[in-house]
Amino acid sequence: DTEVTQTPKHLVMGMTNKKSLKCEQHMGHRAMYWYKQKAKKPPELMFVYSYEKLSINESVPSRFSPECPNSSLLNLHLHALQPEDSALYLCASSQDSSYRAGELFFGEGSRLTVL
Amino acid sequence: AQRVTQPEKLLSVFKGAPVELKCNYSYSGSPELFWYVQYSRQRLQLLLRHISRESIKGFTADLNKGETSFHLKKPFAQEEDSAMYYCALRRGGSEKLVFGKGTKLTVNP
Numbered sequence: 611d612t613e614v615t616q617t618p619k620h621l622v623m624g625m626t627n628k629k630s631l632k633c634e635q636h637m638g639h640r641a642m643y644w645y646k647q648k649a650k651k652p653p654e655l656m657f658v659y660s661y662e663k664l665s666i667n668e669s670v671p672s673r674f675s676p677e678c679p680n681s682s683l684l685n686l687h688l689h690a691l692q693p694e695d696s697a698l699y700l701c702a703s704s705q706d707s708s709y710r711a712g713e714l715f716f717g718e719g720s721r722l723t724v725l
Numbered sequence: 726a727q728r729v730t731q732p733e734k735l736l737s738v739f740k741g742a743p744v745e746l747k748c749n750y751s752y753s754g755s756p757e758l759f760w761y762v763q764y765s766r767q768r769l770q771l772l773l774r775h776i777s778r779e780s781i782k783g784f785t786a787d788l789n790k791g792e793t794s795f796h797l798k799k800p801f802a803q804e805e806d807s808a809m810y811y812c813a814l815r816r817g818g819s820e821k822l823v824f825g826k827g828t829k830l831t832v833n834p
Contacts, residue, residue, distance in 0.1 A: 653769070719768070
């Protein structure tokens with residue numbers, strides 16, 4: 611299995627809702643990433659987990675809460691989001707966060723709409 | 726701070742013509758450079774890494790440290806090359822990959 615799988619593919623939520631995005635990979639990768647991509651813009655890094663520990667938080671608002679339950683899973687918990695948070699959220703993995711760290715495997719993304 | 730510049734938002738060529746997608750970077754150390762591609766309705770995927778000096782799908786890219794460039798080239802473009810191309814840079818030892826704004830390549834029949 612050489613894929614990163616993200617669920618759900620689409621999510622619509624209100625500003626008071628709590629929801630989660632999920633990401634899974636079974637390639638034995640030890641680094642996992644969350645990126646945010648707005649329409650016609652490049653991906654922007656949000657978080658990096660390395661060996662299940664949070665190693666980078668790019669000053670993301672606390673309404674986004676990442677979690678890495680094990681080396682294969684990555685979650686992004688969403689609470690009290692704003693309409694401007696509507697975007698495509700991409701999960702990615704790499705072998706680890708140093709060796710071949712630039713070689714990312716991306717999921718198809720979860721398209722989030724905040725009403 | 727590292728920065729990646731792709732000067733062309735859109736690039737249109739005819740099938741069989743050569744194509745060059747430009748990428749310039751600013752970083753004082755030794756960077757790692759990559760090209761990523763996103764075909765229509767497909768996920769973002771790695772196309773090339775500068776350290777491997779390989780040719781993928783007929784594309785090559787050479788790191789020019791003097792000109793701080795990593796341009797992507799293909800001698801004869803094909804219609805299936807139409808896609809969004811992102812140049813990306815990783816600072817040595819960093820977990821962070823910084824993307825350029827991307828160039829949308831259209832290859833016309």
